[in-house]
Amino acid sequence: QVQLVESGGGLVQAGGSLRLSCVGSGRTYSRYHMGWFRQAPGKEREFVGAINWIDDNTRYTNSVKGRFTISRGNAKNTMTLQMDSLKPEDTAVYYCAADPRWATMTRPGGIDYWGKGTLVTVSS
Numbered sequence: 001q002v003q004l005v006e007s008g009g010g011l012v013q014a015g016g017s018l019r020l021s022c023v024g025s026g027r028t029y030s031r032y033h034m035g036w037f038r039q040a041p042g043k044e045r046e047f048v049g050a051i052n053w054i055d056d057n058t059r060y061t062n063s064v065k066g067r068f069t070i071s072r073g074n075a076k077n078t079m080t081l082q083m084d085s086l087k088p089e090d091t092a093v094y095y096c097a098a099d100p101r102w103a104t105m106t107r108p109g110g111i112d113y114w115g116k117g118t119l120v121t122v123s124s
Contacts, residue, residue: 001027003024006115011122012086013122015085021079022096024077024096031053032112035049035050036096038094040091045095048060050070064083095117097111
Protein backbone atom coordinates (compact mmCIF):
# COMPACT_ATOMS: atom_id res chain seq x y z
CA GLN A 1 0.00 0.00 0.00
CA VAL A 2 1.24 3.48 -0.91
CA GLN A 3 -0.04 6.69 0.63
CA LEU A 4 0.41 10.04 -1.11
CA VAL A 5 -0.11 13.51 0.33
CA GLU A 6 0.10 16.68 -1.76
CA SER A 7 0.77 20.21 -0.57
CA GLY A 8 1.61 23.63 -1.95
CA GLY A 9 -1.47 24.61 -3.88
CA GLY A 10 -2.88 28.11 -3.77
CA LEU A 11 -3.73 31.27 -5.68
CA VAL A 12 -1.19 32.91 -7.96
CA GLN A 13 -1.30 35.53 -10.68
CA ALA A 14 -0.65 34.65 -14.30
CA GLY A 15 3.08 34.58 -14.99
CA GLY A 16 3.87 33.59 -11.42
CA SER A 17 5.29 30.41 -9.94
CA LEU A 18 4.14 27.76 -7.53
CA ARG A 19 5.74 24.59 -6.16
CA LEU A 20 3.76 21.50 -5.30
CA SER A 21 5.09 18.69 -3.17
CA CYS A 22 4.02 15.08 -2.77
CA VAL A 23 5.17 12.98 0.14
CA GLY A 24 4.83 9.25 -0.21
CA SER A 25 4.92 6.44 2.28
CA GLY A 26 4.56 2.73 2.20
CA ARG A 27 6.77 -0.30 2.16
CA THR A 28 7.55 -0.22 -1.58
CA TYR A 29 7.00 3.47 -2.29
CA SER A 30 10.53 4.08 -3.58
CA ARG A 31 9.97 1.54 -6.38
CA TYR A 32 7.04 3.39 -7.93
CA HIS A 33 7.14 5.83 -10.78
CA MET A 34 5.63 9.11 -9.69
CA GLY A 35 3.57 11.62 -11.57
CA TRP A 36 1.21 14.57 -11.55
CA PHE A 37 -2.23 14.80 -13.09
CA ARG A 38 -4.72 17.66 -13.00
CA GLN A 39 -8.43 18.09 -13.36
CA ALA A 40 -10.11 21.36 -14.19
CA PRO A 41 -13.80 21.94 -13.46
CA GLY A 42 -15.98 20.11 -15.96
CA LYS A 43 -13.03 18.38 -17.59
CA GLU A 44 -11.43 14.97 -17.43
CA ARG A 45 -8.33 14.28 -15.41
CA GLU A 46 -5.24 14.76 -17.57
CA PHE A 47 -1.57 13.84 -17.39
CA VAL A 48 0.88 16.62 -16.50
CA GLY A 49 4.23 14.92 -15.99
CA ALA A 50 6.01 11.95 -14.45
CA ILE A 51 9.41 10.81 -13.18
CA ASN A 52 10.91 7.34 -13.47
CA TRP A 53 12.09 5.87 -10.14
CA ILE A 54 14.96 3.94 -11.79
CA ASP A 55 16.77 6.65 -13.80
CA ASP A 56 14.88 9.88 -12.92
CA ASN A 57 13.87 10.26 -16.55
CA THR A 58 10.94 12.64 -16.92
CA ARG A 59 8.10 13.14 -19.36
CA TYR A 60 5.63 16.00 -19.69
CA THR A 61 2.50 16.84 -21.56
CA ASN A 62 3.16 19.33 -24.36
CA SER A 63 1.25 22.21 -22.77
CA VAL A 64 3.62 22.37 -19.76
CA LYS A 65 6.97 21.58 -21.40
CA GLY A 66 9.50 24.29 -20.63
CA ARG A 67 7.36 25.67 -17.79
CA PHE A 68 6.97 22.77 -15.32
CA THR A 69 9.74 20.67 -13.77
CA ILE A 70 9.40 17.45 -11.79
CA SER A 71 12.09 16.27 -9.40
CA ARG A 72 12.55 13.82 -6.54
CA GLY A 73 14.32 14.34 -3.26
CA ASN A 74 17.41 12.38 -2.28
CA ALA A 75 15.37 10.19 0.03
CA LYS A 76 13.07 9.37 -2.93
CA ASN A 77 9.96 9.81 -0.81
CA THR A 78 9.28 13.39 -1.91
CA MET A 79 8.44 14.62 -5.37
CA THR A 80 8.05 18.24 -6.35
CA LEU A 81 6.40 19.98 -9.27
CA GLN A 82 7.90 23.39 -9.94
CA MET A 83 5.45 25.41 -12.01
CA ASP A 84 6.67 28.61 -13.67
CA SER A 85 5.05 31.02 -16.11
CA LEU A 86 1.65 29.89 -14.93
CA LYS A 87 -1.39 30.55 -17.09
CA PRO A 88 -5.09 30.74 -16.18
CA GLU A 89 -5.61 27.48 -18.09
CA ASP A 90 -3.33 25.75 -15.56
CA THR A 91 -6.08 26.20 -12.96
CA ALA A 92 -7.07 22.77 -11.68
CA VAL A 93 -6.87 20.33 -8.82
CA TYR A 94 -3.45 18.69 -9.05
CA TYR A 95 -3.10 15.06 -8.03
CA CYS A 96 0.00 13.10 -7.13
CA ALA A 97 0.09 9.59 -8.61
CA ALA A 98 2.17 6.45 -8.18
CA ASP A 99 2.34 3.40 -10.40
CA PRO A 100 4.87 0.64 -11.13
CA ARG A 101 4.34 0.76 -14.92
CA TRP A 102 6.22 3.50 -16.77
CA ALA A 103 4.64 2.77 -20.15
CA THR A 104 1.17 3.68 -18.93
CA MET A 105 2.01 6.56 -16.58
CA THR A 106 0.20 9.02 -18.85
CA ARG A 107 -3.16 7.24 -18.49
CA PRO A 108 -5.33 8.13 -15.48
CA GLY A 109 -7.14 4.82 -15.76
CA GLY A 110 -3.91 2.88 -15.24
CA ILE A 111 -2.74 4.52 -12.02
CA ASP A 112 -2.62 2.41 -8.88
CA TYR A 113 -2.41 5.14 -6.21
CA TRP A 114 -3.66 8.70 -5.95
CA GLY A 115 -3.33 11.54 -3.50
CA LYS A 116 -6.38 13.60 -2.55
CA GLY A 117 -5.31 16.58 -4.62
CA THR A 118 -4.40 20.22 -4.09
CA LEU A 119 -6.06 23.19 -5.77
CA VAL A 120 -4.09 25.56 -7.96
CA THR A 121 -5.81 28.74 -9.10
CA VAL A 122 -4.16 31.08 -11.59
CA SER A 123 -5.79 34.49 -11.93
CA SER A 124 -5.56 36.56 -15.09
